[in-house]
Amino acid sequence: MNEIERVIQLLSRLPGLGPRSARRAALHMINRRESLMQPLAQALKDAGEAIKICGTCGNLDTADPCGVCSNPARDGTILCVVEQVADLWALERTASFKGRYHVLGGVLSAIDGVGPEDLNISALVERCSGEVKEVILATNLTVEGQTTAHYIIERLEPTGVAVTRLAHGVPVGGELDYLDDGTLSAALQARRALG
């Protein structure tokens, strides 16, 4: 396999890029070697070396703890629990949440064999024994997301923290990362207490 085919093969493993679009992307880059191909090669190398998983919340950043966890201006008494880092990024883009996060790294799923011990849940319970006063559940409104939310509610009950959910505005079955920022922002403002 030559160098072009290798690039195409790797690109076609990215979500949303099939073999055809991978070929187009490769040609596009070859025609922009100085301005795009070389910079992307360098950026991927740098990112691969620099990016760490935050040991506190599970966010990805170049520092551990991450920028959100280490920012003294963020309210450490409110945690927003999300499935994935992409959801955290989606909420950050709204700039309407001033608390901190907890990234589960997935959802409970009997079919996929994902149990509580596969998710970042015990660390969440531990964090709730400290300064945390409110946990906002922002899992997706899918069956797995709701199951996961209910499980977390049970696990957090002994800690006494208030548990809330994102409000109406998130469409049923919708995924956070696909929502417009305004909807997400509104859902966050109008969050409601559970139980």
Added chain:
Amino acid sequence: MNEIERVIQLLSRLPGLGPRSARRAALHMINRRESLMQPLAQALKDAGEAIKICGTCGNLDTADPCGVCSNPARDGTILCVVEQVADLWALERTASFKGRYHVLGGVLSAIDGVGPEDLNISALVERCSGEVKEVILATNLTVEGQTTAHYIIERLEPTGVAVTRLAHGVPVGGELDYLDDGTLSAALQARRALG
């Protein structure tokens, strides 16, 4: 801008990837650093350094002349003229063409200010003073593609080479790179003489 944002910014400049899919692709890679992110960084670097434009036909390859031009098993008396390298690749995937290629690097376009001197046409005429006996025009069946084909026919007239076109099978207005291999293959087999 941190390393993640830089990767997302560059990825979003690839055709077919908007900001959202670029973020998804970046996260996908960060979760597969060893198996995808680092290999892609290396492959892009290698390709950027190794890939050359073939001085004979305009193809992209790690050697100049390219693999097609230097392959003695390919018939040097038949040239297939294509707009872009992507079209050459599309024809190569059919494995039904045993001649060689000539890549124009675009089409004539008054609107975009692309004239004959901006395309790889003079080199084509020059090649036709040698062993070439047939030129197959495989420009797209768009207005610009047809205009370019007619211009090439005029320029090649003095050389005496036979000029043919891809046959029925290529839909009007369609672009080669989007066709299935079977259609392309059939169109190539049934090519017809012009004029």
